[in-house]
Amino acid sequence: MKKKFPYFNCFTYIIFMGFLEVMAAKGIYVPLFTYRTGPFAGSGIPNANGMSDYLNMLNERDGGIGGVPLIVEECETGYNTKKGVECYEKVKPKNPVVINPYSTGITLQLIPKAPVDKIPVHSMGYGLSAAADGSVFPWVFNYPSTYWNQASAIIKYIGHQEGGMSNLKGKKIGFIFLESGYGREPIPLFEELAGELGYELFTIPVAFKESQNQSSHWLKVRKEKPDWMIMWGWGVMNPTAIKEATRIRFNMEKFVGVWWSGGEDDARPAGKAAKGYKSQISTE
Structure with missing residues (x-):
């Protein structure tokens, strides 16, 4: 055991x-x-x-x-x-x-x-x-988990929601992240899985100074029309991103954050419009 x-x-x-x-x-x-x-x-x-x-x-x-x-x-x-x-x-x-x-x-x-x-x-x-x-x-x-573990879990969750990993082929997944070593860490894995599973990945870096003003970033999201969005945020970036997602009427059921983007204070500012947003919880 x-x-x-x-x-x-x-x-x-x-x-x-x-x-x-x-x-x-x-x-x-x-x-x-x-x-x-x-x-x-x-x-x-x-x-x-x-x-x-x-x-x-x-x-x-x-x-x-x-x-x-x-x-x-x-x-x-x-x-x-x-x-x-x-x-x-x-x-x-x-x-x-x-x-x-x-x-x-x-x-x-x-x-x-x-x-x-x-x-x-x-x-x-x-x-x-x-x-x-x-x-x-x-x-x-790095017990109990790594960022690659968490990134893999999110992709598996998305695959499950789509009815199976094979159904990820042809899907478009956006990745918005804090421009830092932390934010860039899962990108190689997302790219590797994109090659294996056939989904299209596009990335949107957010510099810290832009954390509270992400209008242009989410205009890009609206233009790209992704099937899913993944967030690797931290601090004030999180509630700002969630509010911007609601403003462009992105489907919050298809917006998933890493565990550093999963606090109540991250979703609360957007009010009821944030309902459906989820974050991955670090597990063994």
């Missing part, structure tokens, strides 16, 4: 494995890369609070891990790749047990550093999808 680990238990397990290396130390150093500031602070603040509360709870309830206290220290990245790398260089001398970058851009910069510095990088459900191959990336962990 396949054993399943809850989300935070997996994080605890990685910390515990590192603990074996630092039993003689005064504590287990766990830096938290946070983005309480910057354009995505709306999501970064609750993420940072949750991780901080969880690790501090382990200290108060269990005395840490195996009786060794956790030393928790935040380093603010503002979801900025350069600042994230600076945080890494700042905490590296303190022998961190694991780095959780909380950013695909930062993760991509740290992947080549991890095997050299022998510091595990845990990109939980984000980052480089290929890093799931431990034989190639032994220092990178």
Whole structure:
């Protein structure tokens, strides 16, 4: 039987494995890369609070891990790749047990550093999808899912809704995404599947500065007349895209977002017109 680990238990397990290396130390150093500031602070603040509360709870309830206290220290990245790398260089001398970058851009910069510095990088459900191959990336962990897993699940869902994967042939699928490492990550898989399944793919990048003004992007969608739309958004891009989709009267039953585009605050601004919009949930 396949054993399943809850989300935070997996994080605890990685910390515990590192603990074996630092039993003689005064504590287990766990830096938290946070983005309480910057354009995505709306999501970064609750993420940072949750991780901080969880690790501090382990200290108060269990005395840490195996009786060794956790030393928790935040380093603010503002979801900025350069600042994230600076945080890494700042905490590296303190022998961190694991780095959780909380950013695909930062993760991509740290992947080549991890095997050299022998510091595990845990990109939980984000980052480089290929890093799931431990034989190639032994220092990178992306449990519980990758962006390729999620992209594949969305295409399978669309195929199911169309009555079978073979029915995707000749369909047109639009992909609107935040112009970033995160947003571009699933494109190679979508292109590969387009070749295999016969659907037509067109992409619409959205620069961060355009996140709140997507009128021209959705005019392109109206012109292209896709059968389905997939969104890889983040932050304010999500509610803006959903509202624009309703304005061009796109069929919301055929609009699917990745899990970072699935918050209630993403759909709520469009009101009842957003009914039918869905997002994929990351699963094992």
